[in-house]
Amino acid sequence: MRVLVAPDKFAGTLTAVQAARAIADGWTRQAPADELDQAPMADGGPGFVDVLHAALGGEVLAVTVSGPFGEPTPATLLLVGDTAYVETAQACGLHLTRRERPEESSSRGAGELVLAAVDAGAREVVVGLGGSGTTDGGAGLLAALGATADVRLDAGPAALAGATHVDISACRDRLGDTVLVAASDVDSQLTGLFGAAKTFGPQKGLPEERIPEVDGWLEAYAEALDRRTSLLPGAGAAGGMGYALLSLGASRRPGFDVVAGATRLAERARAADLVLTGEGAFDFSSRAGKVPYGVAQVAAEVLRPCVALAGQVLVGAREMRALGIESAYAVVELVGEERAFADPAGALAELAARVARTWSH
Template sequence: MRVLIAPDKFAGTLTAVQAAEAIAAGWRRQAPGDDLDLAPMADGGPGFVDVLHAALGGELSAVTVSGPHGSPVPAVVLRVGDTAYVESAQAAGLHLTSGPSGSDSGDVGTGDAGTGHVETATSAGVGELVLAAVEGGATTVVVGLGGSGTNDGGAGVLAALGATADCVLDGGPAALAGVTSVDLAPARARLAGVTLVAASDVDNPLTGLFGATKTFGPQKGLAEDRIAEVDGWLESFAAATDRRTSLEKGAGAAGGIGYALLALGATREPGIALVAEAVSLASRARAADLVVTGEGAFDFSSRAGKVPYGVAGIASEALRPCVALAGQVLVGSREMRALGIESAYSLVELVGEERALGAPAEALADLAARVARTWSR
C-alpha cells in the first residue's frame, strides 16, 4: 500500500518534517511493507522556509533582523534561482513576543530581550528580510505569512523598506494613532523591478469585524477592551495609505503584514497552494492509495487556508481518502467530512495531554501505528 504523509507542524512541539517522520516511524512499525512518501507541508506560517528548502533545495543565507521589540533575531533567506523565500514568523513571530499561543498560529517562546505588548510590537524585521532578499539579487520575493505576534498593519515592513509618514511607522500600532499621511513612493522605488508574492494562510481583511485585530489580536495578548481602539488606529493607517487595499482578502494576514505587501503591489497566493505546487503534491496524491495529514489542533478554522483542508482537497481531486492525525480533534464527524477528512484521530485522547506535550514524537508515532491498523491493507 502506498501512503502519502503530508502533515503541517504541530505548533509548539513538532516541525512539519519531524511530524512526518514520527508518523512514518509509527506506521512502519505496524505496516512495514507499506510504501511511505513523506511530504511535510506548510501554509505560510512557521516552517514555510524549511519545508520549501526540503522540497526545492536552493541556498540558505543567514541574516540578522529586528525582532518585534527591537532586539536582533536570526532568520534565513532561501534562494532558488531568481526567487527568494522568507518567513514572516522568523522576524515577527508569536514566539518572539509575550503573547499567548493561538491561531494565526505560532509557538510561544521566551521572546526577544525587549519583549513587550502587542501594541508596541513592530513588523520591521519582515521588511528587513525582504530587503535582504532583494539586495541578494532576487527578482521575486515570496513572503510566507502566519504565526505573527504583531498587529501593526505592516507599518514596520513599510518603514524598513523606506516609506515615511507623519508618525513613527516602526513603533507598533500605538505609534499610528493620529496618522494622516503615509508616503509609499520610497518603498516602491526600492522594490522597482521586484515581484512580491504574499503567501497567506488567512483571508481576513485588515480591519473590522473579521479583521486582524478582532480575529487574532486576543491570541497575541490584546485585551478585549483594547480591540476597538487598536482597530481604529489601523483604520486611520489604512485611510492614510490605501483604504481599498485594506479590504482585500489576506490584508489582515500576519497582523496586517499582508496589507503592507499588497499596498506595495504584491500578488496574493494561498500558502498551502504554493507549497503544494512546490512539492508536487497532486501527482504524489494520485500515486498513493491513502493520504495522511495532520496539525496541532484540528478544528473548523482549519477550513481557512490551513494545511489539512488543502491536503484533503488535493486528495479528493485525486479520488483518494484522506485521514488526519492531530494533537486535538475539535470537530464532529459531520464537520470533519465537510473538511474532506474521512477520519481524524486525537493524540491527547490516545496518550493524554502530558505525554502528548512531553514526548510528542513518540506519542505521534504510537497514534500513527494505531491508525495504520485500521487503514493499512
C-alpha cells in the first residue's frame, strides 16, 4: 500500500518535516510493508521556507534582519535559480512578539528579507505571509525598501497616526524589474469590519477596545498611500503586509498552492492509495486556507481518501466530511495532553501506528 504523508506543522511542538517523519515512523512500525512518501506542507506561514527547501533543494542563505522591535533577528531565505522564497514570520512572527506591545511592533524585518533576496540576485521573490505578530499595514516593510512619509513607518501602527503622505517611488526604484508574489490564503482587506486589526488583532495581543483606534491609524495610512489597493482581497494578510506588497505591484497566490505546486502534491497523491494530513488543532477554521483542507481537496480531485492526524480534533463527523476528511484522530485523546506536549514526536508516531491498524491493507 502506498501512503502519502502531507501534514502541516504542529504549532509549538513539531515542524511539518518533523511531523511527517513521526507519522511515517509510527505507521511503518505497524505496517512495515507499506510504502511511505513524505511531503511536509505549509501555507505562507511558519515553515514555508523549510518545506520548500525540502521539496526544491536550492541554497539557503542566512541573514540578520530587524525584529518586530528593532532587535537583530536571524532569518533565512531560499534561492532556487533566480527565484527567492522568504517567510515574513521569521522576521516579525507572533513567536517574536509574544503578543506584547502590539501597537509598536514593525514589519521592517520582512522588507529587509525581500531586500536581501533582491541583493542575492533574485528576479522573482515569493513572500510567504502568515503567522505575523504585526498590524502595521506593511509600513515597516516599505520603510526597509526606501519608502518615505511624514510619520515614522517602522515603529508599529501607533506611529502611523496622522499620516498624510507616503511615497513608495524609492521602493519601486530599488526593486527594479523584480517580480513580487504575495503567498497568502487570507482574503481580508486592510481596514474595516473584516480588516487586519479587527480580524487578526486580538490574536496578536490587541485588546478589543483598542481595535477601532488601530483601524483608524491604518485608514489614515491607506489614504496617504493608496486607498483603492487597501480594499483588495488579501490586503489584510499578515497584519497588512499584503497591502504593502500589492501596492508595489505584487500578484497574489495562495500559499498552499505555492507549496503544493513545488511538492507536486497532486501527482504524488494520484500515485498513493491513501493520503494522510494533519496539524496541531483540527477545527472548522481549517477550511480558511489551511493545509489539511487544501490536502483533502487535492486528494478528492484524484479520488483518494484523506485522513487527518492532529494534536486535537475539534470538529464532529459532519464538519469533518465537509472539509473532505474521511476520519480524524487526536493525539491528546490517545496519550493525554501531558504526554502529547512532553514527547510530541513519539506521541504522534504512536497515533500513526494506531491509525495504520485501521487503514493499512
